[in-house]
Amino acid sequence: MPPAVVLVTGVSRWLGGALAAELAADPAIERVIGVDTVPPSPAMLRRLGRTEFVRADIRNPLIGKVIAAASVDTVVHMNISSTPAGSGGRVPMKELNVIGTMQLLAACQRTPSVRRFVLKSTSAVYGASSRDPAVFTENMQARQVPSGGFAKDSVDIEGYVRSFARRRPDVDVAVLRFTNFIGPRIDSLLTGFLRMPLVPTALGYDARVQLLHEDDALSVLTRATTGDFTGTVNVGGEGTLLLSQAIRRLGRLELPLPTPALGSVGRLSRRFGFVDYSPEQMRFLNFGRVVDTTRLRTEFGYTPRYTTAAALADYARTLPPVVDPSAVRSVTGGLRSLVTTVGDAAGAVERRLRPVPPPPGLRAVRDA
Amino acid sequence: MPEARVIQLRPDDDERFVPVASPPGWEEQLAGGLQFLERRLTGEYDTDEFGFDPDLADHVLLPVLRPFFRKWFRVETIGLENVPSDSGALVVANHSGTVPVDALMTTVALHDEHPASRRFRLLGADLVFEIPLIGAMARKLGATLACNEDAERLLTEGELVGVFPEGFKGIGKPFRERYTLQRFGRGGFVSAALRTGAPIIPCAIVGAEEIYPMIGNARTAARLLGVPYFPITPTFPLLGPLGLVPLPSKWLIAFGEPIETASYGPAAAEDPMLVFNLTDQVRETIQHSLYQLLLRRRSVFGS
Numbered sequence: 001m002p003p004a005v006v007l008v009t010g011v012s013r014w015l016g017g018a019l020a021a022e023l024a025a026d027p028a029i030e031r032v033i034g035v036d037t038v039p040p041s042p043a044m045l046r047r048l049g050r051t052e053f054v055r056a057d058i059r060n061p062l063i064g065k066v067i068a069a070a071s072v073d074t075v076v077h078m079n080i081s082s083t084p085a086g087s088g089g090r091v092p093m094k095e096l097n098v099i100g101t102m103q104l105l106a107a108c109q110r111t112p113s114v115r116r117f118v119l120k121s122t123s124a125v126y127g128a129s130s131r132d133p134a135v136f137t138e139n140m141q142a143r144q145v146p147s148g149g150f151a152k153d154s155v156d157i158e159g160y161v162r163s164f165a166r167r168r169p170d171v172d173v174a175v176l177r178f179t180n181f182i183g184p185r186i187d188s189l190l191t192g193f194l195r196m197p198l199v200p201t202a203l204g205y206d207a208r209v210q211l212l213h214e215d216d217a218l219s220v221l222t223r224a225t226t227g228d229f230t231g232t233v234n235v236g237g238e239g240t241l242l243l244s245q246a247i248r249r250l251g252r253l254e255l256p257l258p259t260p261a262l263g264s265v266g267r268l269s270r271r272f273g274f275v276d277y278s279p280e281q282m283r284f285l286n287f288g289r290v291v292d293t294t295r296l297r298t299e300f301g302y303t304p305r306y307t308t309a310a311a312l313a314d315y316a317r318t319l320p321p322v323v324d325p326s327a328v329r330s331v332t333g334g335l336r337s338l339v340t341t342v343g344d345a346a347g348a349v350e351r352r353l354r355p356v357p358p359p360p361g362l363r364a365v366r367d368a
Numbered sequence: 369m370p371e372a373r374v375i376q377l378r379p380d381d382d383e384r385f386v387p388v389a390s391p392p393g394w395e396e397q398l399a400g401g402l403q404f405l406e407r408r409l410t411g412e413y414d415t416d417e418f419g420f421d422p423d424l425a426d427h428v429l430l431p432v433l434r435p436f437f438r439k440w441f442r443v444e445t446i447g448l449e450n451v452p453s454d455s456g457a458l459v460v461a462n463h464s465g466t467v468p469v470d471a472l473m474t475t476v477a478l479h480d481e482h483p484a485s486r487r488f489r490l491l492g493a494d495l496v497f498e499i500p501l502i503g504a505m506a507r508k509l510g511a512t513l514a515c516n517e518d519a520e521r522l523l524t525e526g527e528l529v530g531v532f533p534e535g536f537k538g539i540g541k542p543f544r545e546r547y548t549l550q551r552f553g554r555g556g557f558v559s560a561a562l563r564t565g566a567p568i569i570p571c572a573i574v575g576a577e578e579i580y581p582m583i584g585n586a587r588t589a590a591r592l593l594g595v596p597y598f599p600i601t602p603t604f605p606l607l608g609p610l611g612l613v614p615l616p617s618k619w620l621i622a623f624g625e626p627i628e629t630a631s632y633g634p635a636a637a638e639d640p641m642l643v644f645n646l647t648d649q650v651r652e653t654i655q656h657s658l659y660q661l662l663l664r665r666r667s668v669f670g671s
Binding site: 130131132133134135137140202203204205206208210239240241242244245246247248249259287288290323325328329332333335336339340342343344346347 | 419
């Protein structure tokens with residue numbers, strides 16, 4: 001049964017807005033309500049279509065009134081900030097993430113009409129360390145619980161959502177643990193990081209990176225909202241890349257820095273609002289993270305259309321390379337043909353100087 | 369009437385003249401190198417979820433190790449027919465030599481000498497992956513963390529997995545205890561094999577004990593550096609960097625007959641007594657095979 005009234009938090013960001021627009025385009029859904037603290041951009045507003053935008057803070061109990069008044073039956077919680085820069089510092093970020101989720105869940109618990117809750121979570125809940133297995137399944141837990149930042153918030157949020165599910169067993173809860181998003185339109189941590197012409201990385205480490213294309217992320221969110229999957233599922237594209245490999249494929253230059261130096265670069269770049277290297281993101285850059293997506297393909301029933309490599313290639317279309325791969329190819333190709341020409345010439349000279357002995361022709365007949 | 373026998377008059381004429389295939393010329397090697405460089409610069413190579421980089425392993429790491437394998441240690445491999453060509457198996461070997469050169473040489477042995485050129489996927493201690501450069505390089509060579517999840521995933525995918533259950537106890541033991549196996553961990557490797565039904569191939573490595581004979585252990589230095597041991601060998605740290613050159617001992621690597629585990633069923637992994645018994649069986653097989661190989665090796669540094 002498709003949902004009648006859907007409430008989406010965090011619609012002013014690309015993915016939230018795209019989901020609301022997708023749901024609004026579905027005639028089976030009666031109403032789509034979008035909530036965010038900041039109004040969406042004019043372009044986003046046009047895309048949202050018949051979505052009703054409510055400018056509200058989920059940290060405010062007002063959100064409960066919105067849910068009750070519209071008798072919302074499906075809540076999609078996406079208002080989780082991954083960078084302090086996006087929400088004005090680490091303290092407001094944590095407040096928005098954790099307190100906001102608690103308020104939202106409290107409101108959902110009070111509203112009997114709610115029967116489905118979808119959480120946009122992250123695979124960062126698995127942490128990243130040298131002691132972790134290479135591939136995480138949904139049943140695994142972080143060996144080292146993330147110490148702070150977005151990952152810690154996400155672990156807390158998932159905990160609150162679990163206790164909500166226990167208190168309201170009639171509500172279907174779907175927790176989607178996404179890997180890093182990438183794509184031409186989405187603005188994610190990794191897109192900002194890889195956009196730099198000179199990408200600083202941790203010297204002596206090479207993270208394994210699993211990506212999810214924005215289109216696949218949108219399809220999975222739509223399916224989770226309108227479908228009936230309950231439980232936790234990892235969402236990521238097939239295959240992995242090493243961070244150094246991704247940087248090379250995008251035609252960027254890698255700048256490996258010793259970890260302490262990278263920390264100060266991180267602080268500096270944070271001050272100027274470029275890219276945010278928090279300690280947990282540094283750990284991710286060191287070790288990377290790969291998740292098992294068997295459950296996504298079998299139980300959830302969705303196979304991402306883009307593999308990790310294809311998603312990166314699609315992102316690369318929009319990004320002018322610093323080191324053009326085709327230029328590299330033409331240079332090495334030119335050198336190769338030069339080598340072949342020289343080699344052929346040298347071989348000809350050598351044959352002239354030292355002819356190969358001809359194969360033996362007739363041999364003297366010998367008796368057995 | 370008995371059939372007439374055909375007597376070949378000129379048996380040597382049946383052999384067709386085949387010109388000797390010349391080794392790839394310098395221009396081909398250079399062109400191959402350029403192709404490799406192009407792939408590396410543009411990132412157009414494949415890596416797997418464990419971080420294994422076959423392109424780098426084949427073109428850089430294995431060529432670096434090969435001279436050590438062929439010329440320096442003159443490694444002889446025995447019993448490669450016991451290693452399956454296309455299915456998963458768990459190779460369990462003794463660990464020695466202060467620095468895990470034995471793992472690298474076994475990797476070369478299985479890639480170069482096995483008819484199916486098997487990739488050897490090593491399971492390493494977590495310390496290995498904490499160290500910068502070494503950890504990243506180990507993953508690129510195909511190693512991953514020694515944990516049941518990774519071992520079972522690799523075995524299910526049909527990979528040849530290598531494990532050294534002695535761990536640091538084996539590799540960092542004093543020289544006077546050479547060729548005596550240490551305790552075999554907690555038998556985690558046996559339960560991984562039982563759960564996936566992969567055969568266990570006992571592997572004995574002779575020669576690695578003598579490359580860096582560890583006559584002392586600087587415990588204070590080890591504690592300061594956060595490593596399990598700090599080796600003192602006759603040449604290290606006395607001769608400085610020169611002490612890092614391994615002694616050219618003669619190596620023998622023997623793969624024993626596979627111990628099959630599929631008949632016990634995956635539930636047997638929950639039976640600690642069976643796990644202990646299998647662990648002991650593997651351990652004794654390797655110890656026995658070590659003694660045999662030592663008898664077979666005429667001298668430590670000879671041919």
